[in-house]
Amino acid sequence: MSISDQAPLQSGFHAKSTAAEVVADIDLAGKIAIVTGGYSGIGLETVRALASKGAKVIIPVRTEAKASEALAALPGDITTVPMDLADLASVRQFAAAMQDALPRLDLLINNAGVMASPQSRVGPGWESQFGICHMGHFALTQGLFSLLENTPDARVVALSSTAHKISDIIWDDINFDRMPYDKWRAYGQAKTANALFANALSRRLKLSGGLAFAVHPGGIFTPLQRHLPKEEMIALGWLGEDGEPSELAKAGFKTPQQGASTTLWAATSPQLVSRPGVYCENADIAAVTVPDSPMARYMGVDPHACDDDSAERLWRLSEDWLGAA
Structure with missing residues (x-):
């Protein structure tokens, strides 16, 4: 892809379009479809929309009881299978089971993640946000790749975020082995990694007609905020002093149903067939960030998150790390 591909299509949808509206036709x-994190927040709404349109949906779950409760009222062909993105052995076991069980895989939606979490390590010592949001999904996609490759027009959607603007990949200290840990910079790096992953994967799916996209779902109150104290969310302007959503949040934040719309658009829209690897927001392709714009913090994609060379560098590094894990 080229950065010039980051040009909105005027898709016909908007920031407050819902998942149901996007898949109506x-x-x-x-x-x-496989949807990670498909039993809470926007993942749950993504599953609801996919199942309502006839898809068989498989959800990898870390907590079976929580998943069963959340999914109990959802109609459709929905199955849960144990998996923990922080545990490579479980990711590999899940992928192997899917290879044995499934004849095809049309949609892989890498939705699960953690945000601004306290410092911890997963795998062979990876910083946990990078390890879960990127490396866990990288391992999952690698394990499912032959299914994707053998399914005509398969699509992969990686959930990124406007938080990619916080940090490029910290190439010389990805795991914060030397520098002091910064939970927001670590989150930003992980979200940049998600965008670069989709960029690189799109080239690897090209021969089979598959596509990969990164999406920013928008600001949404979901369990993703579980690591943030109320005081921090007040300081960020998301909550008022009374602990209720601020006027800023009421105006700009989306409902989970609205937050799932860009994922569903990237997963299904025929408008994207000729735009592999792009970063999307508000159910359309995102424009490149205008640096001095008052909305630069909230909208658009920064060049570092859609750079082909960086995407290939990250892919090679991820293959090396996964191979050594």
Whole structure:
């Protein structure tokens, strides 16, 4: 892809479009989807929309009881299978089971993640936000790649965030081995990694007609904020002093149903067939960030998150790390 591909299409949708609106004219009968984090927040709404249009949806779950409770009222063909993105052995076991069980894989939606969490390590010592948001999903996608490759027009959607603007990949200290840990910089780096992952994956799916996209779902109150104290959310302007959503949040934040719309658009829209690897927001392709714009913090994609060379560098590094884990 080229950065010039980051040009809105005027898709016909907008920031407050809902998942149901985006898939209203889409038929997913006979399609198979895997959605990580599909039992809470926007992941749950993504599953609801996919199943409502006839897709068989498989959800990797870390907590079976929580998933069963959340999914109990959802109609459709929905299955849960144990998996923990922080545990490579469980990711590999899940992928192997899917290879044995599934004839095809039309949609892989890498939705799960953690945000601004306290410092911890996963895998062979990876910083946990990078390890879960990027490396866990990288391992999952690698394990499922032959299914994707053998399914005509398969799509992969990686959940990134406007937080990618906080940090490029910290190439000389990704795991904060030397520098002091900064939870927001670590989150920003992980979200940049998600965008670069989709960029690089799009080239690897090209021969089979597959596509990969990164999406920013928007600001949404979901369990993703579980590591943030109320005082910090007040300081960020998300909550008022009374602990209720601020006027800024009421105006700019989305409902989970609205937050799932860009994921569903990237997963299903025919408008994206000729735009592999792009970063999307508000159910459209995102424009490149205008640096001095008052909205530069909230909208658009920064060049470092859609750079082909960086995407390939990260892919090679991720293959090396995964191979050594």
